[in-house]
Amino acid sequence: MNIQINQLGYTPKMKKTALLRGPLADEMQVKNAAGETVLTVPVDQGRTELWGDSLAAVDFSALSMEGTYTLHCGDASSYPFVVAESPYQDCLAALVDMLYYQRCGCDLGPETGVFAHPACHTGMARVYGTEEKVEVSGGWHDAGDYGRYIVPAAKTVADVLLAWQWNPAAFVQGITPVLDEVRWELEWMLKMQRADGAVYHKVTCASFCGMVMPHEETEALILSPVSTTATADFAAAMAMASRFYQSVDAAFAQRMKEAALQAWAFIADNDPILFRNPEGIRTGGYGDGYDGDERLWAAVELALTCGGDSYPKAAREWLAVIDQNSAPLGWADMRGYAAIEGMQLPGEAGESCRRWVRKEADRLLERINAYGITMTDYLPWGSNMDVCNHGMLLFAAYQLTHQETYRLAAEKQLHYVLGVNPVSYCYVSGFGSRPMSHPHHRPSVAQGVAQPGMLSGGPCSGLADACAKERLQGQPAGKCFVDDHASYSTNEICIYWNSPLIALMAGIMGA
Numbered sequence: 001m002n003i004q005i006n007q008l009g010y011t012p013k014m015k016k017t018a019l020l021r022g023p024l025a026d027e028m029q030v031k032n033a034a035g036e037t038v039l040t041v042p043v044d045q046g047r048t049e050l051w052g053d054s055l056a057a058v059d060f061s062a063l064s065m066e067g068t069y070t071l072h073c074g075d076a077s078s079y080p081f082v083v084a085e086s087p088y089q090d091c092l093a094a095l096v097d098m099l100y101y102q103r104c105g106c107d108l109g110p111e112t113g114v115f116a117h118p119a120c121h122t123g124m125a126r127v128y129g130t131e132e133k134v135e136v137s138g139g140w141h142d143a144g145d146y147g148r149y150i151v152p153a154a155k156t157v158a159d160v161l162l163a164w165q166w167n168p169a170a171f172v173q174g175i176t177p178v179l180d181e182v183r184w185e186l187e188w189m190l191k192m193q194r195a196d197g198a199v200y201h202k203v204t205c206a207s208f209c210g211m212v213m214p215h216e217e218t219e220a221l222i223l224s225p226v227s228t229t230a231t232a233d234f235a236a237a238m239a240m241a242s243r244f245y246q247s248v249d250a251a252f253a254q255r256m257k258e259a260a261l262q263a264w265a266f267i268a269d270n271d272p273i274l275f276r277n278p279e280g281i282r283t284g285g286y287g288d289g290y291d292g293d294e295r296l297w298a299a300v301e302l303a304l305t306c307g308g309d310s311y312p313k314a315a316r317e318w319l320a321v322i323d324q325n326s327a328p329l330g331w332a333d334m335r336g337y338a339a340i341e342g343m344q345l346p347g348e349a350g351e352s353c354r355r356w357v358r359k360e361a362d363r364l365l366e367r368i369n370a371y372g373i374t375m376t377d378y379l380p381w382g383s384n385m386d387v388c389n390h391g392m393l394l395f396a397a398y399q400l401t402h403q404e405t406y407r408l409a410a411e412k413q414l415h416y417v418l419g420v421n422p423v424s425y426c427y428v429s430g431f432g433s434r435p436m437s438h439p440h441h442r443p444s445v446a447q448g449v450a451q452p453g454m455l456s457g458g459p460c461s462g463l464a465d466a467c468a469k470e471r472l473q474g475q476p477a478g479k480c481f482v483d484d485h486a487s488y489s490t491n492e493i494c495i496y497w498n499s500p501l502i503a504l505m506a507g508i509m510g511a
Contacts, residue, residue, distance in 0.1 A: 157189075
């Protein structure tokens with residue numbers, strides 16, 4: 001496709017920019033559903049070279065009347081798109097509903113179509129290296145596999161709660177109300193805490209299963225050892241969530257607050273306990289070589305939830321030593337959550353976090369390329385998560401400053417994942433004219449159809465699986481994507497890839 005647009009469309013007031021690829025005509029026409037030309041705009045013949053593409057950006061923001069349109073330039077035409085007040089509402093609902101589809105430990109009924117299944121993973125889990133058994137049913141399957149992991153769970157919860165905070169009106173009810181759905185994950189996370197406050201890192205089988213439905217994975221469940229990264233992330237997520245649920249269910253909010261305090265007490269009394277898969281466990285590790293960012297985030301959230309002296313003091317102490325030259329949004333580096341949430345802190349700590357967010361947003365602005373994203377030379381595994389994370393940070397800076405530059409940059413991240421990209425995919429399954437349709441996701445492979453509302457991981461220039469190595473050799477970074485379930489490094493899905501898109505989309509819908 002040589003004219004790339006956001007395949008879901010635009011609001012009437014939104015800045016609208018198409019990317020033209022290759023030598024095209026001097027003018028671009030906007031045609032309505034009847035084929036009538038409603039707008040003609042000149043094409044600047046200046047070009048930007050990126051990822052093997054010669055690109056021209058054409059602004060058609062003058063199009064503000066609601067309707068369905070296509071763009072035409074020479075012999076090239078775009079996919080159809082809409083201009084509407086709420087072009088992303090259905091997609092946002094599906095992104096949240098994806099979490100329901102990923103539920104573990106309960107029956108999924110006819111509302112999920114071919115993805116309905118009886119309760120899965122309901123047996124007791126054995127604590128690794130012991131004969132102790134613990135009941136840890138519930139939560140969401142993390143990704144294309146059926147593991148459940150605390151570290152990415154905390155990121156997912158934080159993203160969705162931020163989305164709710166930024167724009168609660170965006171969440172028309174899907175299968176379940178959004179706070180009810182997040183509670184499903186929180187209830188599971190609470191089961192993962194030991195009596196001493198420490199939190200088990202994950203619960204999985206020993207190895208990944210085949211491409212089967214969830215209830216067909218019947219191997220024994222194993223609780224991997226505790227870690228301070230999981231425990232600190234747990235403390236942060238529980239402290240944060242307790243504020244959101246205080247007016248909904250005060251008893252549940254108090255339960256989460258007490259769990260957060262127990263987790264904090266454990267990490268305060270213990271040196272780093274960093275996780276690596278123990279012998280015989282070959283599922284996702286989510287290992288991390290440093291837990292200072294998780295401790296900072298936990299201190300910030302507890303300071304906001306509990307006040308007093310000790311938690312604000314801990315937050316200030318960590319802010320004094322933590323590297324503020326970047327503000328990633330996890331899962332391995334949680335500094336961005338500490339920075340965004342820390343903007344609410346009183347005094348110099350809050351000022352420090354506000355400077356930090358703006359500094360990071362300015363750094364991202366300097367790196368934006370012709371496709372609108374901040375990564376050019378190398379796109380990592382799960383690059384679409386990074387795109388959405390950057391969009392979240394830019395949106396947070398917009399909220400702080402009300403400077404349009406940040407909002408427009410955040411919108412570019414959304415446009416990229418929904419179609420303005422070098423492979424012309426809408427990276428969300430079930431949406432757009434060319435949706436991602438063959439994810440590395442066990443239920444989708446088992447049923448032969450993509451579960452809807454899932455964000456693909458997107459291009460991975462490292463070519464980290466055999467399918468990618470076979471089919472993508474020599475491709476530039478932005479084109480290292482293949483819509484094939486065998487390419488887990490470019491086309492897997494994850495709850496914590498959906499969640500920053502939920503936050504980005506909700507924020508932009510309310511801006």
